[in-house]
Amino acid sequence: MIVASVIGATGYTGAVLTDILAMHPEVQLGFLTSASFAGKSVAEVFPHLRVDREYVGYSLEALSDSDVAFVCYPHAQAHVAVAELVDSGCRVVDLSADFRLKDPAAYPAWYGFDHPRPDLVEEAVFGLPEHYRSSISQARLVANPGCFPTGMLLGTLPVAERIDDRGVIVDSKSGVSGAGREPTPKTHFCAVFDNFKSYSEVGHRHTPEMVQEMTLAAGTTLPVSFTPHLLPVDRGILSSIYFWPEGGVGTQDEWLSLYAERYRGEPFVEVVETVPSLQDVQGTNYCRVSIRVDPAAGVVKVFTAIDNLVKGASGQAVQNMNIMFGLDEQAGLGRKV
């Protein structure tokens, strides 16, 4: 049994991690830390969870028995805890963005802080199992990808070399849980319900992750024009991805075969003919992908759907843990959460 703790466990990703880990057949739940809710029970904070535990304050010493820690702090606030945990010998899956970008210069530009640990930035593995499985298995530190990059990259990495130099248009629509549990005017029910709009139309912080991985895969810089939108639903991201392929638009079957081939044997990627919907993946760790070809415009359209809190965050984090510790990659991930 692996002892797993969750650091900053009272956000939405923490809640889903708590749910998964509490029922994981190979995991013993370590500590659930929370600054604001220490001393409260899980049931008080999340009445829908049936996990008999209390939150505690963070303490490096208390965590010394944990084999792995999931860090769910906000961006720019996670790296301190991540670093001290890794230094202390605990393996870490960091759900923040603090170790996702390989270029240390990207942190001041995109996240407003100088990264104090370029060594760990270099060491960290980008936790997209479908592309970095073998590095993940050896990693001390996994940087769990952002929710938007997860859905986008699973839809585009297989064809990175086929995309022409215009790059890709990524039009993503996300449920509100992606904005976090903190009440704000933007997440007030009346602001979202019966509404729809874009946000962060240029320069959303998930863009550099997408560019970094697409450029690595294509061997050349590929522009990504990314636009998120806020859906009046709780959970799920649907991304509609548009690109002009080099060498002709081909047929839907050709593209479906290419994707099916690429993802053969992948436990959590489903290449399907019917376009995916949020309901197909909500509560699960699946990413569902389909493709359409628009010959009149010369455009290929890729549609991917994930649950932003599962494959887009906590489920993928557990998938990474399973790989890190040599467990069945699907262990604990067969239930809806």
Add this chain to the structure above:
Amino acid sequence: MIVASVIGATGYTGAVLTDILAMHPEVQLGFLTSASFAGKSVAEVFPHLRVDREYVGYSLEALSDSDVAFVCYPHAQAHVAVAELVDSGCRVVDLSADFRLKDPAAYPAWYGFDHPRPDLVEEAVFGLPEHYRSSISQARLVANPGCFPTGMLLGTLPVAERIDDRGVIVDSKSGVSGAGREPTPKTHFCAVFDNFKSYSEVGHRHTPEMVQEMTLAAGTTLPVSFTPHLLPVDRGILSSIYFWPEGGVGTQDEWLSLYAERYRGEPFVEVVETVPSLQDVQGTNYCRVSIRVDPAAGVVKVFTAIDNLVKGASGQAVQNMNIMFGLDEQAGLGRKV
């Protein structure tokens, strides 16, 4: 033209008042005051409103040209401004609860403050036009009823004398805008969406308004057991009201006739055979009422629907203003808001 100002104009009721008053044919919009948004335009705060105005800070002096002021402050915070406005000669419609209860002793019990102006408490008229029209026409100060009492009382006052001493069960379901614009964990989209629950199951602050008016109408104390619930919609209240009538349960037609008779000529109460739904009244100042009879259980069921921000607040406030100033009672209230 009447000069009308809104005090505390950047909550939901303030927004609806701004919308109604800006298009009201007999009104010249005075000031829209806001502590937090002074200096900002209406469009910045409410992009859906097309009213070319800026919010200003509150100042009694500036309001001296207003014929009427609508006070939209929270409970227990409104009475100071209300009192100084009335004292200064401005007629006031107070949308808070600060002058609704006739018994001064009720304020410490239900709202946690000793009322400094029992004289105005006595003078204030409870602003339910269907029952106090003539007093409203003379009033310096109208206490606009709460949203739940409005829907409940329009459904029960006509039969107050027929209800047996068990009183009434009032099961109300409200949209989220009733909870106000302040972001809180309870109004976070993810807490309300795809959810439903009761709240303040005993002792909700709107209960004493209901009891006060029912007791006045019945001539004897009538218990009211009121339970609000939170609907995953923006606007609207549907109340399901249950009582055992004295002298037999009668027929649906008898009750419908009784209500139709009572509300004949009322511009904003619709007695209908089909049970009302929120969609029937959203955006309007109508209260729609229907009745069902359950002979097996001996119970009469009354269903009423209102828009909590219109007939339940700002629309009724303008209806009161129209009556106070001798205008057409429907003026400005023919549009959806």
Add this chain to the structure above:
Amino acid sequence: MIVASVIGATGYTGAVLTDILAMHPEVQLGFLTSASFAGKSVAEVFPHLRVDREYVGYSLEALSDSDVAFVCYPHAQAHVAVAELVDSGCRVVDLSADFRLKDPAAYPAWYGFDHPRPDLVEEAVFGLPEHYRSSISQARLVANPGCFPTGMLLGTLPVAERIDDRGVIVDSKSGVSGAGREPTPKTHFCAVFDNFKSYSEVGHRHTPEMVQEMTLAAGTTLPVSFTPHLLPVDRGILSSIYFWPEGGVGTQDEWLSLYAERYRGEPFVEVVETVPSLQDVQGTNYCRVSIRVDPAAGVVKVFTAIDNLVKGASGQAVQNMNIMFGLDEQAGLGRKV
């Protein structure tokens, strides 16, 4: 391993049954029958289900290897298949209403048909495990309770003898899946979304189930005035139940203790202090119950929440199967569906 088939498997209850049974550790999935979708795969009809099966037409012969059949036909259409299956030696859980009412005369009155099998009506066990567990364990035919009666009865049976002769007011709010998968004007998205209303305000067909069981429990006829409402959500029923207790209203703690005592050891009933919400139970087989006391009105308020498709239908059906076959009562019911 028990071989379990689903008859009429392409409605919402059939989909949930398929999901539960496919992962049930003690079950081998027999046949999924469907008149309209025979020859199609589960994935074609329900893309969110990951069960590799095809629907087949109904045939008694093919079902001869099934130990148990779940019949998901509409009311008044199920009894023929139920009867022939039982006669053939297959144990049956009937999700329709065709065997729930003990009085054969009730069928023409409430469901419009003369029941051809009064012998089976008498034999059938009302499948509410918390009250009929031992009879269920021996039953050839279990009449799975209606969704509304399940939530209502779990909230009132423990106190049936304490309710005064006025009986109970039951104000229930249900998600749309309760209306079935057939598209109708009433279930069109635009008719339900951002809306709320009552329906079948008098004489809803679930009423006689409630009266039957309450009267059995109380030892005297107890009126039930039941009013369902349609919530703009997919799944879940919240019932707000009001009654005047004999012998005084008591305290919340007394009532909570009484319920907790009654349900001690029950795997799927949770008596809690915080009032339940739909989110607490969606996807699960739990019924969550809480109580409030309104001393001013002398009323006791009971709130219960269930998922109408799980504890209100398919989950309870599997719970009944587990009891019938001597399995762990919770087997297969630990996952969200």
Add this chain to the structure above:
Amino acid sequence: MIVASVIGATGYTGAVLTDILAMHPEVQLGFLTSASFAGKSVAEVFPHLRVDREYVGYSLEALSDSDVAFVCYPHAQAHVAVAELVDSGCRVVDLSADFRLKDPAAYPAWYGFDHPRPDLVEEAVFGLPEHYRSSISQARLVANPGCFPTGMLLGTLPVAERIDDRGVIVDSKSGVSGAGREPTPKTHFCAVFDNFKSYSEVGHRHTPEMVQEMTLAAGTTLPVSFTPHLLPVDRGILSSIYFWPEGGVGTQDEWLSLYAERYRGEPFVEVVETVPSLQDVQGTNYCRVSIRVDPAAGVVKVFTAIDNLVKGASGQAVQNMNIMFGLDEQAGLGRKV
């Protein structure tokens, strides 16, 4: 006063037309025809409408007193009635697609029928007032644009000559009312709620309208790759439009100025800095437009929002009528519907 009738008045567009025309200061409501609901009152079919009228069967003779008829029949079924009405001397606004495409050969290809009246196809004016106002004022027959083309074209026509030969990517998200009032599995509440997906990803029937108008404006064939998605809301379309401009990406201010200049004086197009949301335009005849520039990818992003039933259908139809009859273009369009 103009006498205006609605042919096929019991769909969603018919309901909105009924609402607008009943309150239009220059209109006398003629007939509301309906095959299915003849003899029923408006209130029976649409309880939220307060228009005291009955539906009647269609009869050319009865319509001889109408100055204008709005035809709300489905595609491929409207042209017969449209033609006989125009031939009889009644001016017509056709809300179907039957006269939108200028190339008669397009009808068999896109709508499956040979057009019997190429003369009227040639004569009909495409009813986008912002681009064809003067032709509309003289027209006997106006082909009211599709909902998606309206939002898309208002966002792209001003820059048609600046778009490079890749053309435009149009990612549109529509409320469910766009699918019509007929209940289908796709519009069942449970299929749409808490869900999101694309549909008709290639070859949606609104595409040729977009290509036709863009090509006319650009003077060269411009590809349009259009992808609609279904939002879990009732009303509204938000379109996110992407293109690579010739001659460099420019700045947001330059583009905003260009659009503001182009739409100066337009009563129903609002060029704004803040990106539009559905709530900004629901119930209104406004199209709200904003622009963002993504210099890293070289992409210009245009966002437009309309209410699909108002500016996308019935409101624009009345705007066209106002122009046809020399009325104030805004008459009757100042209320939310």
